[in-house]
Amino acid sequence: MTLVLDGVRVTHGATEVLHGVDLAVARDELLVVLGPSGAGKSTLLRVVAGLQPLAAGRVAIGGRDVTRLRPGRRNVAMVFQTYALFPHLTAADNIAFGLIVRDTPKAEARERAHRAATVVGCAHLLDRRPGQLSGGERQRVALARALVREPDVFLLDEPLSNLDAELRVEMRAELKALHGRVGGMMLHVTHDQVEALVLGDRIAVLRAGRIEQVGTPDEIWRTPATTFVARFVGSPPMNLLPADGPLPGLASTGQVIGVRPAAVRLGADGVAATVERVEVVGEDAHAYLRLGEHPMVARIPAADRPAPGAQVRVAVREADVHVFDAVTGQRV
Ligand SMILES: Nc1ncnc2c1ncn2[C@@H]1O[C@H](COP(=O)(O)OP(=O)(O)OP(=O)(O)O)[C@@H](O)[C@H]1O
Secondary structure (H helix, E strand, O other): OOEEEEEEEEEEOOEEEEEEEEEEEOOOOEEEEEOOOOOOHHHHHHHHHOOOOOOEEEEEEOOEEOOOOOHHHOOEEEEOOOOOOOOOOOHHHHHHHHHHOOOOOHHHHHHHHHHHHHHHOOHHHOOOOHHHOOHHHHHHHHHHHHHOOOOOEEEEEOOOOOOOHHHHHHHHHHHHHHHHHHOOEEEEEEOOHHHHHHHOOEEEEEEOOEEEEEEOHHHHHHOOOEHHHHHHOOOOOOEEEEOOOOOOOOOOOOEEEEEOHHHOEEEOOOEEEEEEEEEEEOOEEEEEEEEOOEEEEEEEEHHHOOOOOOEEEEEOOHHHEEEEEOOOOEEO
């Protein structure tokens, strides 16, 4: 079972929002679509769900061309950012709803709803209505509702974004564990790079309707294909400097060098820099430096941080340098 998008183009009037997207999701793969707001992530999910007409291209699930199939005939289930639960129905009825409308006998629907709720850890909440549930509990009910239909593809549209930070981290881990238990193809959309790195078997980075890179979290992190990916994944973002800038000899003219903040070393040797400001984030500090006209940020242990205004020296190991083409932004 695979999901394949082939040359998918979507237009809204004169605006093209997906420019010929090719993407394949393997059997039992959790693929995260990562990109900034407006990149076309939700549109991509809607394409798979059958909610979005295509200007060109095709969608196949398990070798079957579903491009022209109605949403109800595709065997996909979507979990929305807002959960979209029916407020007047209990959790049990919300979960069973998709089965009931497909004429599943009531007793069987209840039984399957209970099983799905047990898998996601909300079996004790089945008699409550959405208004009596917390955000995280609603999230579980929405997941159970998707799960109960045993879909070929799960589509998750920023399902964690309405949760507070602590719960988001907890549900993120649970979602990954859930996928480990139930398998199936999951397409999970987020603009949160940490979520993508933690959750994804692979990540597709989407920018302005085009896929910039598809790879494992490790590949995306270690070998970003473009300057966009390099800066979008990582916080603070990767430093980019011209090859003939303050750290010469690391690349050729016409190239850009990239250095992750954690790879910037402050010490006795190297290029002179001024500390403009310092942010302390728990054990870490982000030192915002200026090397002549070029800004640079270093991530260092908070205990070693210099004072604002201090003069420091900056060194970078060659092995830590990423090189990109200055014009195309592509990795060299
Ligand atoms: N019905 C529409 N008519 C015109 N433009 C639209 C329509 N729906 C979406 N768009 C545009 O298509 C682009 C992609 O939207 P989409 O919602 O897919 O982005 P996204 O990456 O999911 O963003 P976000 O993270 O903010 O939800 C945006 O520029 C948006 O303004």
